[in-house]
Amino acid sequence: MPEALRWLFLGIVLLDLAFVQLTGTVTSPWLWALWSCAAVTPLLARLHEHAWYRATWNAAVVASFAFLVHDAVTSGLLHMLEDGLLLSALCQVHLLNNIGQRQRPDLLFFNSFLIAFVTSFFCGDLGWSIAFAAYAGLLVLALQLHVCLPRSGDPPKGAVRTIARDGLSRSAVALALTGAVFLLWPRDFKREGWMSDSLHIGGAPIVAFADQVRLDRTSTPTLSEAPVMRLVMPDGELPPTHWRGATFVQFDGAGWQQFRIRDFGNRRATDTPWTVASATQWRRAATGDQGSKGTTRRDDASAQCAVTLFDTSGGRLFLPLLTSSFDLEFTAGALVDPKADGIVALVDFGEGPREVRYTVRAGAPQQLAELSATARALLTQTPENVPGPLRSVEQELRRTAPPDASAAQRAEHARSWLAGSRRYELPGTPGAARTLDDFLLGTGGGHCEHFATALCLLLRMQAIPSRVVGGYVAQEQDAATGAFVVRQKHAHAWVEAWFPGHGWVTLDATPEGAVATAADDDGLLADARKWMEGVWSQVTGFGEEERAAMFSWIGDSITQFALLVVSCPLESSLVIALVALLLAYRRRLRQLRRPAAVRGLEAAMRRLRLSLQDGETPRELLVRAASQAANPLAIETLERAVIAHEQERYRS
């Protein structure tokens, strides 16, 4: 096999390993072993002639394969994914080591694409996109060299370079065509697959509001720049930070169950209910004297906040905890459904995406004097088997808290301990916790759901009713307009705890500024990364609206161009004439490059309305033309042209 091709295969396999590494699901010792084996393949190729080497290699591969299959069958779903990816990677390294006379590279090509494809579900972030761009170039180049280069012997000097040049231009064409199809192909961006329910395969995970809180995420989500809300406060006031979308009350060991009214049995069990004030306004009784704790320094803002909700796919009107009323600008085609936990659901029946505008009036709603027994029991419920690390942390907090601390002080103590003692990591990143225990022990960093879960459970262990809340934080201010922009990457989880006499209080244990920190670094590299992430999130977040905007831009551009042509006829005519001249000149140049004999032959054939058939020589064409008893003059011309062509052709 040509040496150039061997190196390209090595590059493809290394990128496959990079894809697997990016998912963060595979443990390091396995991956490092595979990285090492792949990297030394060029050296191992020399040992192929030895039977002992082949026997050792194959035995090691079979043993690893058997172990991984056994592990995949006997382990849980999470390890099955890890084992599956490892098996694919092992297969690639094995193929790379055996490719040559006995092994064709077809399987290596397919398997490599499969790995890229599968890993895109778990880590379709910027890192994956960069790896895929490199992979696409290598794949096209390797395919071309594999097809073109003779299987034996060294290729002629310069052939590899010429083919590589052709391959690079073809890669560019492939990527450009893919981009064009991606932008222009009409499709349903909200299509539900007919097997979605069974397969549970969605797109690449992104940070966004979700109806669930799970702690077993292992893939790094993309920080999407897609805007969700715009908040405008009068006179430059700051809006509330925490905007609620869902509350979660029951912990199952790996995640939280959403609030369900049937568990509480009473609409007034936990929160003051919303009442309809008018066709567009909802309100609840306000006391106006409630404060807040923790990091919610702006949640007691009393002014009105104008909200524009761009993304209604969450099915929520996001509201701060301390909201006394809200007014919707429209209700036609939309159903507003306030829930018993203070959350307001929005069912939009309108066709296509549309913005929802509403005004939020801040003010503490009248709190319940006491929680019902059912509610208190549910909101202080802890797992049957409290994890050891959680118990240790709770004991540590009891030991370090002031002896006569109130419930609110103990809650604040727990919050500040977590915020100061545990570090923040996005799931799937190096050093991220894989379980709640990892996070509590401090061996892995957690994301906001880890912080919220730990705090909520710690409060419940101290008999403080609490719940986890999901929604968004408002922290990005547009310097030009002063408005706050909430993006998908600002999705967040925090805790609300209930204190007698105070009602619900927001407690956020996640270290300040941790939300979407990956995009908030400074420096040239960080800026470049931010820009690339922005571009990639536009790709992953491309939807019907963006497509419509693009077509609108194209249409506008054409219209503007047409208007320009009409308004400046003389200049336009001049430009068109210049372009036409340039095209004619290029065509003439191309014609001049062809020998006169060839052009003469073509002209003679055109005159007789004949063309060369497959494998037919001009001389045979002449015989055919003569047999058809065509115009003798034209035949004579053709004969002269054929002779001239033969002289030109065979003069060497």
Next chain:
Amino acid sequence: MRLRPTGLGAKGALFFAAVVLLFFATAYSNLFFLLTTFLGTLGALGATGAWRNLRGVSVELVSVEAAATGDPHALRIRVTGPRGKIVYGVLVDAVIDGHVRCIAEVALARVGETIDAAQKGMPRGVHSIEALTVRSRHPFGVCMATATTTVRAEVIAHPRPAATPIANAHGHAGDGTKPPGGDEESIASLREWRQGDAVRHIHWKATARRGSPIVKEFERHGGEGVDLVIDRRCELASLETALSEATRCVLEAAATRQALRLRSQDASLELDADRPEVAPLLRWLASAMPLPKNAPPPPVASQRSITLTSVAHGGVDA
């Protein structure tokens, strides 16, 4: 030109179908769509690229070299088509005696270039080349483009020359380099120069007098070379041995510019000492087959003739 999917292409199509099926089975995802599109684009580019690569291109046979039985035959193939075009991943097949054989594989060829091809050793005989096919899987190996040209040519696999020279009955014992026959020569006449005449044969004085090149024509003393008579009324194995001996004689005669006449039943071929054309003789030697024992005898041997094989001996009778 014909376009058909390759094994890789068929597997790729199945893979693509599976991906598309999965795409529609799951909820829409931009990344999934992007990957599916990329895969589809590769397939489409693979098909159009294969078509563009061979569009207007064909091959023609320039020459075929005769070779001994079992030895590879060198062929020269010229790529024809639009001027300046580069054709990638060229495979050339020849249809020889109805069988398709790959004779050349090159990474790339420019139109007008000549490709060196080789056909593996063939059994003794005259094998006809019926067609030449140029094919390519460029760019991605998913489609094979094929263009076929009908040709009429022959591959001559002549007998392998005998390793040892023939012992000559007339005292011209073969020394391994020269065939039997005279090698002294004198000028017989002068004539106009023709293409292919050696420069050393130019008669410079006559050329100077006439103003155009004049060459000397020679005649050999001691005659007109040697008659090689092959009696084919024998077993095939005996004939093969005789043909090997004859091939050695013919090739040596051509190399040393000696006249030679090859005679057999219904065959009489001559090798001109001045313009040795071995192809007709080699062709006959490649195609010669045994005759029945009751067939007429070969022409009567002269004093300077060597007779190879006979019914009586069943072998070389030199």
